[in-house]
Amino acid sequence: MNTSSWLLWGFVGTVVLTTIMAGSQGMRLTRMNIPFMLGTMFTPSRDRAKLVGFLVHLLNGWAFSLVYVAAFHALGRATWWLGLGIGFVHASFVLTAGMQFLPGLHPRMASEHHGPTVVRQLEPPGFLALNYGVRTPVSVLIAHLAFGWILGAGYRF
Amino acid sequence: MEEIHDHGVIGNCRSAALVSRRGTIDWLCWPRFDSPSIFGALLDDRAGHWSLHPTAPFSSRQRYVPGTNVLETRFRTAGGSVVVTDFMPAVSEEEKHELLLAEHEILRLVRCEGGEVEIESVLRPRPGYAQGAFRIRDAGKLGVRIHTDQGLMIARGSVPLAIVDGEEIRGRKLLREGDELYFSLVFAADAPAVLAPGESCRKLYEHTLRFWRGWVSKLRYHGPMREAVERSALALELLVYAPSGAVVAAPTTSLPERVGGDLNWDYRYCWLRDASLTVRALFGLGFDDEAEAFVSWLLHSTRLTQPRLRVLYDVYGNAPARERELDHLGGYFGSRPVRVGNAADEQLQLDVHGEVVDAVAHFVRRGGRLDLETERMLVSFGDYVCRRWTEPDEGIWEPRSGRRHHTHSLVLCWVALDNLLRLHDQGHLAGIPVERFARTRDRIRREVETRAWNPRLRAYVSELEGETVDASALLIAWYGFEPPDSERMRLTYARIREALGAGGGLLYRYRSADSPGEAAFGICSFWGAEYLALGGGSVEEAQDLLETLCGYANEVGLFGEEIDPVRRVAAGNFPQAFTHVGLVNAALTLSHRLRGRTPHHRGIPAADSEGGAAS
Numbered sequence: 001m002n003t004s005s006w007l008l009w010g011f012v013g014t015v016v017l018t019t020i021m022a023g024s025q026g027m028r029l030t031r032m033n034i035p036f037m038l039g040t041m042f043t044p045s046r047d048r049a050k051l052v053g054f055l056v057h058l059l060n061g062w063a064f065s066l067v068y069v070a071a072f073h074a075l076g077r078a079t080w081w082l083g084l085g086i087g088f089v090h091a092s093f094v095l096t097a098g099m100q101f102l103p104g105l106h107p108r109m110a111s112e113h114h115g116p117t118v119v120r121q122l123e124p125p126g127f128l129a130l131n132y133g134v135r136t137p138v139s140v141l142i143a144h145l146a147f148g149w150i151l152g153a154g155y156r157f
Numbered sequence: 158m159e160e161i162h163d164h165g166v167i168g169n170c171r172s173a174a175l176v177s178r179r180g181t182i183d184w185l186c187w188p189r190f191d192s193p194s195i196f197g198a199l200l201d202d203r204a205g206h207w208s209l210h211p212t213a214p215f216s217s218r219q220r221y222v223p224g225t226n227v228l229e230t231r232f233r234t235a236g237g238s239v240v241v242t243d244f245m246p247a248v249s250e251e252e253k254h255e256l257l258l259a260e261h262e263i264l265r266l267v268r269c270e271g272g273e274v275e276i277e278s279v280l281r282p283r284p285g286y287a288q289g290a291f292r293i294r295d296a297g298k299l300g301v302r303i304h305t306d307q308g309l310m311i312a313r314g315s316v317p318l319a320i321v322d323g324e325e326i327r328g329r330k331l332l333r334e335g336d337e338l339y340f341s342l343v344f345a346a347d348a349p350a351v352l353a354p355g356e357s358c359r360k361l362y363e364h365t366l367r368f369w370r371g372w373v374s375k376l377r378y379h380g381p382m383r384e385a386v387e388r389s390a391l392a393l394e395l396l397v398y399a400p401s402g403a404v405v406a407a408p409t410t411s412l413p414e415r416v417g418g419d420l421n422w423d424y425r426y427c428w429l430r431d432a433s434l435t436v437r438a439l440f441g442l443g444f445d446d447e448a449e450a451f452v453s454w455l456l457h458s459t460r461l462t463q464p465r466l467r468v469l470y471d472v473y474g475n476a477p478a479r480e481r482e483l484d485h486l487g488g489y490f491g492s493r494p495v496r497v498g499n500a501a502d503e504q505l506q507l508d509v510h511g512e513v514v515d516a517v518a519h520f521v522r523r524g525g526r527l528d529l530e531t532e533r534m535l536v537s538f539g540d541y542v543c544r545r546w547t548e549p550d551e552g553i554w555e556p557r558s559g560r561r562h563h564t565h566s567l568v569l570c571w572v573a574l575d576n577l578l579r580l581h582d583q584g585h586l587a588g589i590p591v592e593r594f595a596r597t598r599d600r601i602r603r604e605v606e607t608r609a610w611n612p613r614l615r616a617y618v619s620e621l622e623g624e625t626v627d628a629s630a631l632l633i634a635w636y637g638f639e640p641p642d643s644e645r646m647r648l649t650y651a652r653i654r655e656a657l658g659a660g661g662g663l664l665y666r667y668r669s670a671d672s673p674g675e676a677a678f679g680i681c682s683f684w685g686a687e688y689l690a691l692g693g694g695s696v697e698e699a700q701d702l703l704e705t706l707c708g709y710a711n712e713v714g715l716f717g718e719e720i721d722p723v724r725r726v727a728a729g730n731f732p733q734a735f736t737h738v739g740l741v742n743a744a745l746t747l748s749h750r751l752r753g754r755t756p757h758h759r760g761i762p763a764a765d766s767e768g769g770a771a772s
Contacts, residue, residue, distance in 0.1 A: 025346075025347075028306065030348070031308065031309060031345065031346060031347060031348035031350075032348045033347040033348060036347050036348075036349070037348070037349055040257065040349075043254070044254070044255060044256055044257035045253055045254040045255075046253065046257075046258065046260075047253075048254065108257060109349065110298075110299065110352060112296075112297065112298070112299065113298065114298060115297070115298025115299055115300075115352075115354070116298075116299070116352040116353070116354040117354055117356075118354055118356050118357055121257050121351050121352050121353060121354065121357075122257070122349040122350070122351060122352070123299060123311070123345075123348065123349040123350040123351075123352055124299075124349070125348075125349065131296075131299075131302075131348070131349075132348035132349070133309075133348070136348075
């Protein structure tokens with residue numbers, strides 16, 4: 001495995017993914033704020049959560065890009081269209097299974113069935129994260145396609 | 158539609174809501190003061206509201222929980238009594254690290270104090286000044302979701318909430334003595350939204366009480382009318398936009414200066430004109446952090462246009478939204494048009510530089526130090542004044558009838574140069590063309606003394622060679638242009654009282670074709686009291702007048718821009734920072750005089766003392 005190439009393109013892909021999601025929020029295509037969502041796993045402070053969440057998201061990006069790199073090696077090639085395909089699978093997983101599991105993983109997230117409690121006060125994402133805006137799945141999909149495209153096009157064995 | 162004076166205001170230093178004595182929130186803009194309204198029933202019954210009151214006929218009273226901006230509305234019916242407590246949660250910066258808080262929230266707590274009372278909540282959102290699209294959906298235990306273009310709102314409560322015709326959310330319950338309910342409305346631009354459960358509401362209430370009481374404990378005022386001064390300070394703090402330090406003139410738009418008239422303007426912006434008076438009020442009361450934040454906002458927000466200054470800015474120092482009329486809204490008791498945005502931004506008002514420089518002088522007086530960039534900026538202001546003081550302008554009252562040579566603007570040009578020279582003399586400001594500034598300052602003085610003094614009226618008049626008086630002339634003494642006990646000032650005061658007196662100590666700002674039927678102007682009336690306290694009258698006269706004027710506040714101690722001289726109730730945008738600033742400054746001046754101190758100290762200390770830097 002080419003570690004420096006993984007680190008570089010994993011970082012670039014994560015930055016682009018984060019930028020697309022933040023831009024989508026700014027354009028009101030979605031309300032989903034990934035750094036805030038991740039950061040509140042660690043702190044209730046809104047400002048600190050966004051900073052911590054950003055760092056966690058960056059690490060997550062590297063971790064997930066490792067799976068992409070493993071797939072590239074298993075298939076013996078790294079191309080933009082392969083990256084795009086893995087990105088599609090990744091986004092589909094995040095939107096369906098990932099969002100469904102999130103209330104169980106997140107210590108401050110309420111569940112649809114029980115509603116908010118003193119500890120769990122955050123709105124859960126719901127199926128396809130539709131609670132965060134009806135165009136959220138589209139934003140998430142585009143961001144992950146871009147992530148995969150960058151890794152596939154950039155990574156060198 | 159309910160009258161202006163029948164309202165209290167709640168807020169969180171980012172946005173504010175007006176709550177009527179009938180328990181109806183009929184003005185709310187989220188997420189910022191100048192955002193489009195979500196509830197706008199104050200301007201049109203169809204523009205959205207949130208009512209919460211007994212279903213049976215009732216009488217009601219309002220009050221603030223002492224020392225806070227937490228509002229209580231107490232209802233009495235034939236069957237019993239309930240109290241509704243309204244607030245936007247506010248906590249200290251330290252507590253924010255420990256608590257997960259919604260971006261914006263209104264909490265309404267209901268407690269039955271005796272007997273049996275059925276209470277009903279009707280929440281009818283109409284976002285985007287009642288023109289925005291919205292969709293209401295029941296999300297079960299997560300509340301009722303209101304999707305708007307501005308963001309998501311979530312309504313929750315401890316009673317079942319029903320969606321009626323996709324247009325409103327209703328809930329009602331019969332309460333018996335000791336029963337409690339809560340209702341919450343959250344706004345979220347970020348997801349996931351934070352949803353406070355019922356058990357947290359009481360905790361947030363305690364936090365909010367502690368926050369406001371902690372804030373008000375910094376108040377250093379022990380003079381006359383302390384209660385009114387404390388309420389004014391709390392009202393002013395509600396108009397501060399905490400993230401930037403800006404102070405908006407009022408949280409409302411288009412509440413009319415005259416009911417049925419067209420003098421309806423959007424005041425949800427920050428006027429530089431208010432700078433000097435506001436900074437003095439905040440420093441005088443001991444709120445040094447707020448005053449310094451406001452000075453910093455002044456200096457930062459004006460950087461893009463210096464040395465020219467806009468008349469007004471939004472809370473982040475940008476140009477206000479383009480002025481437009483909302484024809485679909487009927488206006489407050491038919492007062493049309495309803496305007497949003499403000500075109501006064503395009504006017505030339507030559508007094509603005511004087512007010513900003515005077516605010517900076519207050520800052521230095523309190524130990525602040527100027528950085529190099531601020532010094533350069535101040536010098537450029539002086540240069541601008543020297544180049545343009547001879548031009549006519551729109552003046553302090555922003556009439557839209559053309560430019561004139563206003564006395565007040567000239568006096569403020571003098572104030573700008575005089576303060577710059579004083580700052581230079583004391584070593585705070587380097588690199589100024591002393592001779593040019595001094596020469597221009599003296600020319601302005603001569604111009605005012607010869608052409609703004611009308612020997613026939615025996616008064617300073619509103620414009621050069623003019624024939625009418627203007628209440629802004631009372632500030633001539635305040636700014637140190639003329640001693641308050643000089644013959645000219647005494648004569649001017651007497652003429653203003655005679656020509657602009659509205660009875661009961663009230664003053665109109667001016668009388669002209671622009672102002673038929675306009676109410677008395679709040680801050681001008683307080684300028685009258687302050688002029689007396691400054692030395693233009695006796696202590697007793699000043700105190701009597703101040704007490705009389707404070708008596709025109711509404712039930713919860715708030716003032717609008719104007720005061721109806723017949724009914725003695727608020728008119729214009731509400732509550733109005735400028736009026737409360739006038740009250741505070743008059744009280745401060747009187748308090749100083751009662752303690753035998755120089756009522757209005759204009760000296761600037763030498764630049765060898767330590768202090769914070771303006772940047």
